[in-house]
Amino acid sequence: MVHDSLTKIVEGNLTYMPKRYDYFEHKADVGIIGIGTTLPEAFEQAAKAMFNLMYDVERVRPLEKIQVECEADSSEELFVEWLNALLAQANIHELALGEFQVKQIKGFQLLGCAKGERLDPQRHNVKTEVKGATYAMLKVEKEGEKYIVQCVVDV
Amino acid sequence: MELKRLEKVNDYEWLIPPAGEMKVPVRIFASQQLMEEMDEKVREQATNVACLPGIQKASIAMPDAHWGYGFPIGGVAAFDPQQGGVISVGGVGFDVNCGVRTLKTDLSLEEVKPKLKELVDTLFHIVPAGVGSRGQISLSGKQIEYVLTEGAQWVVEHGYGIPEDIEFTEDNGKVNGADPANVSETALKRERKQVGTLGSGNHYLEIQYVAEVYNSQVAEQFGLWENQAVVTIHCGSRALGHQVGTDYLKTLAGASRKYGIPIRERELVCAPLDSDEGGRYFSAMNCAVNYAFANRQVITHLVRSGFEKVLPRAQLIMLYDVGHNTCKIERHQIDGKLKEVYIHRKGATRAFGPQREQLPRPYQEVGQPVIIGGTMGTESYILVGTESGEGKAFASVCHGAGRQMSRRKAMKKWRGEQIVRELSEKGIYIQAHSLAGIAEEAPLAYKNVTAVIEAIHNANLAQKVVKLKPIGCIKG
Numbered sequence: 001m002v003h004d005s006l007t008k009i010v011e012g013n014l015t016y017m018p019k020r021y022d023y024f025e026h027k028a029d030v031g032i033i034g035i036g037t038t039l040p041e042a043f044e045q046a047a048k049a050m051f052n053l054m055y056d057v058e059r060v061r062p063l064e065k066i067q068v069e070c071e072a073d074s075s076e077e078l079f080v081e082w083l084n085a086l087l088a089q090a091n092i093h094e095l096a097l098g099e100f101q102v103k104q105i106k107g108f109q110l111l112g113c114a115k116g117e118r119l120d121p122q123r124h125n126v127k128t129e130v131k132g133a134t135y136a137m138l139k140v141e142k143e144g145e146k147y148i149v150q151c152v153v154d155v
Numbered sequence: 156m157e158l159k160r161l162e163k164v165n166d167y168e169w170l171i172p173p174a175g176e177m178k179v180p181v182r183i184f185a186s187q188q189l190m191e192e193m194d195e196k197v198r199e200q201a202t203n204v205a206c207l208p209g210i211q212k213a214s215i216a217m218p219d220a221h222w223g224y225g226f227p228i229g230g231v232a233a234f235d236p237q238q239g240g241v242i243s244v245g246g247v248g249f250d251v252n253c254g255v256r257t258l259k260t261d262l263s264l265e266e267v268k269p270k271l272k273e274l275v276d277t278l279f280h281i282v283p284a285g286v287g288s289r290g291q292i293s294l295s296g297k298q299i300e301y302v303l304t305e306g307a308q309w310v311v312e313h314g315y316g317i318p319e320d321i322e323f324t325e326d327n328g329k330v331n332g333a334d335p336a337n338v339s340e341t342a343l344k345r346e347r348k349q350v351g352t353l354g355s356g357n358h359y360l361e362i363q364y365v366a367e368v369y370n371s372q373v374a375e376q377f378g379l380w381e382n383q384a385v386v387t388i389h390c391g392s393r394a395l396g397h398q399v400g401t402d403y404l405k406t407l408a409g410a411s412r413k414y415g416i417p418i419r420e421r422e423l424v425c426a427p428l429d430s431d432e433g434g435r436y437f438s439a440m441n442c443a444v445n446y447a448f449a450n451r452q453v454i455t456h457l458v459r460s461g462f463e464k465v466l467p468r469a470q471l472i473m474l475y476d477v478g479h480n481t482c483k484i485e486r487h488q489i490d491g492k493l494k495e496v497y498i499h500r501k502g503a504t505r506a507f508g509p510q511r512e513q514l515p516r517p518y519q520e521v522g523q524p525v526i527i528g529g530t531m532g533t534e535s536y537i538l539v540g541t542e543s544g545e546g547k548a549f550a551s552v553c554h555g556a557g558r559q560m561s562r563r564k565a566m567k568k569w570r571g572e573q574i575v576r577e578l579s580e581k582g583i584y585i586q587a588h589s590l591a592g593i594a595e596e597a598p599l600a601y602k603n604v605t606a607v608i609e610a611i612h613n614a615n616l617a618q619k620v621v622k623l624k625p626i627g628c629i630k631g
Contacts, residue, residue, distance in 0.1 A: 027558055088345060094348075121589075127286070134224055135421035152224075
């Protein structure tokens with residue numbers, strides 16, 4: 001049987017942009033990819049990919065701000081921590097998040113923030129809730145000049 | 156899955172004998188066709204589970220098994236703490252105690268049909284669902300603790316249900332050993348406003364009817380009859396469970412290194428059951444188990460209030476409530492001895508046979524009702540647990556149909572509006588918070604639930620009792 005889970009879907013002409021997000025197939029859930037010229041940029045793009053599964057991130061206005069601080073034992077685990085910390089904060093503050101910023105990554109510690117507004121199911125075009133970012137197919141890599149980060153999120 | 160690497164035990168059972176680091180064999184219950192369609196990853200993940208310390212008898216996979224996180228979804232494994240047995244987040248899942256609850260009505264299909272649209276619209280309005288939904292109850296600090304330690308029992312005591320609801324809930328709606336001190340502050344904050352919410356994804360609230368009776372004697376014992384209208388609720392522990400999973404994945408990753416447990420896949424991280432980390436995860440997970448029971452109980456109360464408005468004469472009484480993402484302490488016969496073991500059921504439903512004292516009295520003679528949800532638009536089944544299933548699979552069966560198409564492929568293939576229209580032509584009325592969510596959950600994105608149920612029935616892990624067909628569905 002062919003593993004469709006490994007087939008990457010490239011979304012339109014986003015391929016040529018240095019900073020972008022993308023998805024890959026997974027049978028039960030969804031794989032997210034963040035690409036950037038720096039590691040923080042790749043983390044930010046992956047966050048966009050994840051929140052865009054829940055609603056259209058482009059429709060979210062940056063009216064309120066939340067702070068995120070996390071640490072882990074490796075870059076890979078830090079990436080998952082960042083995503084899960086954002087999910088938790090969005091949930092606690094009942095916000096839809098649309099803009100993400102990683103201010104600093106020092107060793108395996110991260111300082112970041114995100115902006116958004118109160119979720120409006122109609123205006124934000126709600127989709128499916130993401131339960132958590134997982135260690136499945138987790139990667140934090142540098143390929144040439146690009147940083148690529150990815151993992152499967154449980155929906 | 157390539158079958159040449161497996162031994163065929165019979166038409167519905169396949170075996171991978173222990174090799175290398177495997178401590179026990181892998182047993183997969185499925186027909187040849189389901190085996191051929193099954194993901195190769197199931198074999199790989201079930202084999203990894205078979206290598207874990209203290210595993211008993213076999214690493215088991217159900218006919219609906221698919222690629223999961225460490226454990227396959229549809230995976231069952233028992234561990235003995237006396238033999239270095241472990242506990243794993245991957246063996247429970249992020250949505251702790253996600254499960255199904257079926258309520259019987261005293262109405263027939265014909266009595267509900269004229270009011271169906273009004274009923275579904277009313278329930279859609281009353282039962283919060285979808286991304287970011289909040290419940291009608293906002294819990295204070297002390298109240299949260301009660302929900303986590305007392306589960307459905309606490310919410311019934313506070314007016315959200317009747318005592319009989321508790322009697323017909325697995326574990327009477329409350330598991331012991333749940334200490335909120337082991338649940339993070341973040342998890343507690345996330346939970347405050349979510350009790351009594353359905354969630355999204357594959358969770359649903361359905362109005363169904365009994366379309367076919369296979370075993371009239373057991374159906375009678377369960378109080379089910381042909382054309383009877385029933386209501387099924389499928390949901391779990393919401394953000395609290397997700398946060399417990401997230402928090403302890405990190406804790407158990409550390410524990411795996413600390414105790415030198417060889418981990419073949421990152422999501423399979425685990426801790427010895429008798430370690431501090433393992434104990435804390437079990438306790439936090441039990442809090443989430445109780446929360447899920449409470450959640451389904453509050454939704455039951457909301458469903459009753461919806462019926463009260465539209466069909467005020469209707470009585471809604473519990474058939475049963477059973478989870479399918481759990482780790483539980485149970486007694487099972489292993490190598491001729493009755494042993495207390497920790498059973499992980501990841502996407503697998505407990506299915507006790509007759510004579511289990513944990514079952515409500517009316518079911519002790521026949522066995523536990525086992526509720527297997529289909530997908531929106533396809534049938535669901537009520538089965539009954541068997542003695543044979545106790546021996547073969549630690550009293551466990553499948554939990555649903557299992558996906559056969561990824562969410563993204565489904566989204567590209569179908570539009571929500573089209574699915575709603577097609578189902579409406581079949582007489583199924585859908586109300587959803589997200590049309591994109593509907594496309595992801597399209598019935599054809601799932602395996603054929605009937606083939607999965609036939610495999611369970613023929614392997615005698617449980618026996619078919621009735622088939623349910625949906626007429627109304629509410630999605631997040």
